[in-house]
Amino acid sequence: MKQFDVIVVGAGHAGCEAALAASRMGCETLLLNINLDSIALMSCNPAIGGLAKGQLVKEIDALGGEMGRVADRTAVHFRILNASKGPAVQSSRVQCDKQLYRLTMKSIVERQPRLHLHQTLIDRLLIEDGRVTGVVDHTGVCYGARAVVITPGTFLNGLIHVGTAHYSAGRAGEMASLPLAQCLCDLGFEMGRMKTGTPPRLKASTIDFSRLERQDSDPAFEPFSLSTERLGENRLPSYFGYTTSETHRLIRENIQCSPLYSGAIKGVSARYCPSLEDKVMRFADRGHHPVVLELEGLDTEEVYAKGLGNSLPLDLQEQIVHSVPGLEEAEIMRSAYAIEYDFVQPTQLHHTLETKKIRGLYLAGQINGTSGYEEAAAQGMWAGINAALAVQGRPPFVLDRSEAYMGVLIDDLVTQGVDEPYRMFTSRAEYRLILREDNAALRLTPRGFELGLIPPEHFGRISDRIQRISKGIKRLSSLRIYPGADVNSKLEKKGSPAIKNPLSLFQLLKRTDFSWEDLDLFRDVPDFPEDVFADSDRHVRKQIEIEAKYEGYISRQREAVARMKNLESRRIPEGFDYSAVPGLSNELKMKLSRIEPETLGQARRITGMTQAALAAVLIMIKKRE
Amino acid sequence: MKQFDVIVVGAGHAGCEAALAASRMGCETLLLNINLDSIALMSCNPAIGGLAKGQLVKEIDALGGEMGRVADRTAVHFRILNASKGPAVQSSRVQCDKQLYRLTMKSIVERQPRLHLHQTLIDRLLIEDGRVTGVVDHTGVCYGARAVVITPGTFLNGLIHVGTAHYSAGRAGEMASLPLAQCLCDLGFEMGRMKTGTPPRLKASTIDFSRLERQDSDPAFEPFSLSTERLGENRLPSYFGYTTSETHRLIRENIQCSPLYSGAIKGVSARYCPSLEDKVMRFADRGHHPVVLELEGLDTEEVYAKGLGNSLPLDLQEQIVHSVPGLEEAEIMRSAYAIEYDFVQPTQLHHTLETKKIRGLYLAGQINGTSGYEEAAAQGMWAGINAALAVQGRPPFVLDRSEAYMGVLIDDLVTQGVDEPYRMFTSRAEYRLILREDNAALRLTPRGFELGLIPPEHFGRISDRIQRISKGIKRLSSLRIYPGADVNSKLEKKGSPAIKNPLSLFQLLKRTDFSWEDLDLFRDVPDFPEDVFADSDRHVRKQIEIEAKYEGYISRQREAVARMKNLESRRIPEGFDYSAVPGLSNELKMKLSRIEPETLGQARRITGMTQAALAAVLIMIKKRE
Ligand SMILES: Cc1cc2nc3c(=O)[nH]c(=O)nc-3n(C[C@H](O)[C@H](O)[C@H](O)COP(=O)(O)OP(=O)(O)OC[C@H]3O[C@@H](n4cnc5c(N)ncnc54)[C@H](O)[C@@H]3O)c2cc1C
Numbered sequence A, B: 001m002k003q004f005d006v007i008v009v010g011a012g013h014a015g016c017e018a019a020l021a022a023s024r025m026g027c028e029t030l031l032l033n034i035n036l037d038s039i040a041l042m043s044c045n046p047a048i049g050g051l052a053k054g055q056l057v058k059e060i061d062a063l064g065g066e067m068g069r070v071a072d073r074t075a076v077h078f079r080i081l082n083a084s085k086g087p088a089v090q091s092s093r094v095q096c097d098k099q100l101y102r103l104t105m106k107s108i109v110e111r112q113p114r115l116h117l118h119q120t121l122i123d124r125l126l127i128e129d130g131r132v133t134g135v136v137d138h139t140g141v142c143y144g145a146r147a148v149v150i151t152p153g154t155f156l157n158g159l160i161h162v163g164t165a166h167y168s169a170g171r172a173g174e175m176a177s178l179p180l181a182q183c184l185c186d187l188g189f190e191m192g193r194m195k196t197g198t199p200p201r202l203k204a205s206t207i208d209f210s211r212l213e214r215q216d217s218d219p220a221f222e223p224f225s226l227s228t229e230r231l232g233e234n235r236l237p238s239y240f241g242y243t244t245s246e247t248h249r250l251i252r253e254n255i256q257c258s259p260l261y262s263g264a265i266k267g268v269s270a271r272y273c274p275s276l277e278d279k280v281m282r283f284a285d286r287g288h289h290p291v292v293l294e295l296e297g298l299d300t301e302e303v304y305a306k307g308l309g310n311s312l313p314l315d316l317q318e319q320i321v322h323s324v325p326g327l328e329e330a331e332i333m334r335s336a337y338a339i340e341y342d343f344v345q346p347t348q349l350h351h352t353l354e355t356k357k358i359r360g361l362y363l364a365g366q367i368n369g370t371s372g373y374e375e376a377a378a379q380g381m382w383a384g385i386n387a388a389l390a391v392q393g394r395p396p397f398v399l400d401r402s403e404a405y406m407g408v409l410i411d412d413l414v415t416q417g418v419d420e421p422y423r424m425f426t427s428r429a430e431y432r433l434i435l436r437e438d439n440a441a442l443r444l445t446p447r448g449f450e451l452g453l454i455p456p457e458h459f460g461r462i463s464d465r466i467q468r469i470s471k472g473i474k475r476l477s478s479l480r481i482y483p484g485a486d487v488n489s490k491l492e493k494k495g496s497p498a499i500k501n502p503l504s505l506f507q508l509l510k511r512t513d514f515s516w517e518d519l520d521l522f523r524d525v526p527d528f529p530e531d532v533f534a535d536s537d538r539h540v541r542k543q544i545e546i547e548a549k550y551e552g553y554i555s556r557q558r559e560a561v562a563r564m565k566n567l568e569s570r571r572i573p574e575g576f577d578y579s580a581v582p583g584l585s586n587e588l589k590m591k592l593s594r595i596e597p598e599t600l601g602q603a604r605r606i607t608g609m610t611q612a613a614l615a616a617v618l619i620m621i622k623k624r625e
């Protein structure tokens, strides 16, 4: 049996990041996928990023992951979402050439030293004394490892539904993974069933684009990755349209044909991402719903029809498509479908994504009840890092909720579990003002460097940047301007109120009507920090301005973090006996015993937990110490 | 039920050409494939062309097919095989970027007007009164058509073997097509089982290329397609190595692990394309066998290891790979495997590739017991053309054995049937001197034009070329040079014997030591055909020279063709009663009744047919007339 340090099962978005992280950290890593031609395939829309997801991608990049870089290299359409709002809720989103994305990620994975790639289907795990020791493929070949990361996406017992028909598949046209699902079930994991869906793919030449609203790329777009020097030149537009009352009539009158409504689908679907059936049935008052058409690549006719996701029979799908202005003649190249699959309730995981039941076994991606490429990649990277650290006998890597969206994601999963497919939202991050896209590198690149995921030169650039930012803030804070006709007339010219007391340049920057460029007015002030103002790194200039503008909010949030950390860091001893805590409801006792929170902070976030219960636990801990 | 003129099931090499031909001829054509991401995937080596196969590709191109054009566009390595031999046995072969080939063919298929592409798995046929009326997919969706072409490759009941393990699959990592196989069987088709295999894919970075012999592309390469103006710039080398006595020991000592020798594989494999097990066991005296490494693309580490095809267990595969100098450390990215699949005995087909049993149903590609992309594409195009002609009520399209390798291929299949996977060889073509790569367009482009497959401009260029060639031959034949000191000293300088009698320039060109360029010597002769000599079209110059050099052979072969045509063209009446022919063996009577040859020529080529039997049939036909 061949031995590896880490084995990753599944080379989707989670699996690729997991294997890259582990091998970059020095582990001999084996990455296995059913078919090498489906590595990093985008199952649904050809897009990376989006609200809160953009933050995840920048965090993955800041730690030394690959998703952002590949997205930059293969993107054909760029948007900054919430561009008019504050930096905390701004997110980047790109559409990629789907095939190019897949092939680019494949070639990166292929070229990574210590990463061994092999095509096969894994059927079960090898376990000895509660510890995973390897995996077995469908032909009986065994591979040994000290840690195993499982990332099978929607393939575990995948069952596709189109109308009343259903069949076993991992994705349309791909085989499901049945024995591995059974193996996890046999090991005693609590599993559940979820459902997701994908819209039809239409043929570009059969669409009347003139009847749709064209949207072009944003011209100014900050790449996801700090290592991307220049974005590619290729651009594709996307197109907007709307469903009609005819669309809605078709759905209402045929709703019994939908497996979602006939009871055929048992898996739970995401409320926040309803199928077209759901939208029409649940929001009966809405006269139309948006449809967005995204071309899947530079050299293909396939068009992703966002908003038309459903699981109705093909003939109805066609009528529905045709009821949208501009799509009267559109041909369906791939049908929409719904897929049900098994997931593992993630409360059975430590914060490292290692399972509590089986040492050395990590789960990441859709298997943990999440949805989305970015959520999968973030977990994959996290699990890969922790698998490598465990193999190397180093302490685990965990980011908390104040450090990264990744920390929020993992903490939500392992603490609260999931009752519907989980995706990231900015609203889930209570400290979102400090978890911005723009400061991801400042927050996380030093961590990535410690882990061995960031090359020293790159880290040097980032730490230099961090120093220049704090030095810049200091210099701008120490240089004051004084009330006087000259100063105030300059301010007036910019439409900014006159000053009555001396004010530092940094304080001036807080004004919403005063921008970085406006500092130019005061370059004649003695000791003006010319080098800060003209810093060649736009990130330095931007960071100082954001820190100034949002300083009030940011510092309040930093205080909240400090308070939280106090509680958060209070560890609950292993094997803590909740049954002995007076005043806890039986339900809470059971829940806490099952989830085994590692800290009081984690305990606090368990649904049903009250302040009183928390206090009771804290008292008991103190008593026992 | 949606109605089409022609439906093609399977978008492999046969299916793509079939659908392109039918739609280009004006038919509304539906092309269906299990997964749109596997259209035109190369199951085995990333190469197009080769001995006799290069001829097929040029013929496909000459008729207006796509394989040659896509190969030209995506090729990274070019060879002219048998370059030192006569033009009749010279063949072109290229290695392509496998993913680029697939994506390029997909985008051509997508952009073809009247060609409708949809992803689905077809389970059965709709039949009414002995005629096919449509197909049904695995979710129960029906599609109607007036003709159906089935091209499912190795997917019918595909069963993969690796060592003692075996599992259902159409190719590694892809699902098999089971119900369609059952459907054909239920319809009463005589089916059989064949076997093919593929070598492992190795990781480039783990190969020590310095220990292998490098082969670069031939600098001078004629594109497959006449519409290719310039070949791409990208080039990849290939590498040669050899198996060792250690390789052979490993195989001999573990031969019981091979499903080929354990009896697990029942399908018939091709004798001419033995697996490594076969080579070692059957040619025990050979100390080593060649291994050729072909990179699968510009941006991938996957390397095709030709010569190492086997179906041994993975651990043995690894030892075998490592026993080849240069591959000591090589990693296997995809295992070698053997696959068994169902085929339909092609004697059940007319020369149009329509089944005799079910009208409107055509079979093409691997399903007819052939092997190879080119053989599949040729049949696909042929079936697509005939399906379209039938739908349009036009007479069928059949090329005979003297017109094209395609004619040889189809005639061999429907007349002789197959008892092992059939591939094309130059030796199968008795008229190979006139079926050259270089004259494919002259032979077939007028036919392609008649069919509506060749755009008028392109046809104009070709017919102009044909005229210029015959005019050129005439002019060179009529211009003589006369014995004399001046002429003979010129000839001597070129090392060509002096002349004693007047000789035309065309006759001079027959000399092996006298090339086209040498005509330059006689440009001062009055009336020298300057325009012919300096024709800007290199094909014109080359054709005239070949016609001169091989005129003797060629004209003898043309006479043989004429004689053959006489017999060939003698039709056997439909429903001819062989039991009434005196002197025929019972076996022959049964065979002839089953195969129902359409002409005496076809009858002649049935295995077991004698001259006497043929004469008996001919007499009976004459008697009945
Ligand atoms: C139909 C459909 C619709 C979706 N719609 C949305 C959507 O609207 N919004 C959204 O955010 N997300 C959507 N998703 C989810 C998104 O695709 C996933 O969240 C994301 O791809 C998960 O990444 P992953 O790495 O966990 O799994 P995947 O990307 O699915 O990768 C899993 C990989 O594991 C391999 N594998 C599986 N089992 C085995 C095994 N036993 N042995 C070896 N290899 C194995 C597979 O071949 C595959 O390559 C959809 C997914 C599907 C299938």
Ligand SMILES: Cc1cc2nc3c(=O)[nH]c(=O)nc-3n(C[C@H](O)[C@H](O)[C@H](O)COP(=O)(O)OP(=O)(O)OC[C@H]3O[C@@H](n4cnc5c(N)ncnc54)[C@H](O)[C@@H]3O)c2cc1C
Binding pocket: B009, B010, B011, B012, B013, B014, B015, B032, B033, B034, B035, B038, B039, B040, B041, B042, B043, B044, B045, B120, B121, B122, B123, B151, B152, B153, B154, B155, B156, B170, B171, B177, B180, B196, B197, B198, B273, B337, B338, B339, B364, B365, B366, B367, B370, B371, B372, B373, B376, B377, B423
């Ligand atoms: C493992 C392996 C090794 C091979 N080795 C060699 C070799 O050494 N030399 C050689 O010359 N040839 C080899 N071949 C054969 C070569 O790949 C085939 O001859 C060629 O690809 C046949 O072309 P085709 O169009 O008939 O089928 P394919 O190219 O196989 O295409 C068939 C297509 O049909 C689709 N399909 C199947 N069933 C259905 C259905 N029910 N509904 C919808 N779509 C369907 C499939 O998805 C596929 O795209 C090998 C093939 C395999 C699989």
